[in-house]
Amino acid sequence: MPLIKDKYSKSSKSRSRYVVDRKVVTTPTPVSPYKTTEQKLSEAAVARRIEKDTTTIKNTNSISGRTLSTANKVENIFTIDTGSTLKDIVISHYHGSGTSSVISLHWSSVPNQELTFTVSTGVITAATGGSVFRLFTDTFTSPTTLSLASNGLFNTFENVRNPIYFYAVCSVLGPTFTIVKK
Secondary structure, X not given: OOEEEOOOOOOOOEEEOOOOOOOOOOOOOOOOOOOOHHHHHXXXXXXXXXXXXXXXXXXXXXXXXXXXXXXXXXXXXXXXXXXXXXXXEEEEEOOOOOOOEEEEEXXXXXXXXXXXXXXEXXXXXXXXXXXXXXXXXXXXXXXXXXXOHHHOOOOOOXXXXXXXXXXXXXXXXXXXXXXXXO
């Protein structure tokens, strides 16, 4: 095979006359502004997944715990802020000697500083300075645990307009409260 010099190339290399040295030029594929039905459905599915993931992040629960520090003294165990939702309160009582405790749980829209309570054996018998409403009062043997949401008590504490204060009192130390808010 005879070699010929490429007169159009700027390089000094030689090539066979049967070999064509051309650069490959690719043309871009045109992007259509129109979408097929499959493309539209796929994009809608991706958008729904993203929306579902962000919704899950927004609904995270806030869990806190509280132990009463003094018997027969009313304590504000937690507050639901405006727009929040109460999901559950789990009350657990344990006393080393097996002693039972009377536990009373109340709520009010009045803060603790404005209220004065009268307590008798773990029960709020009177309150001055505002209205206080009893959720329940019960005697807990040691060890006992109770979830108030399973009894249907918290269907009304959703997306509250004003802060709600929850107060608790016990006759014997040992109760703990686990609060789940959204």
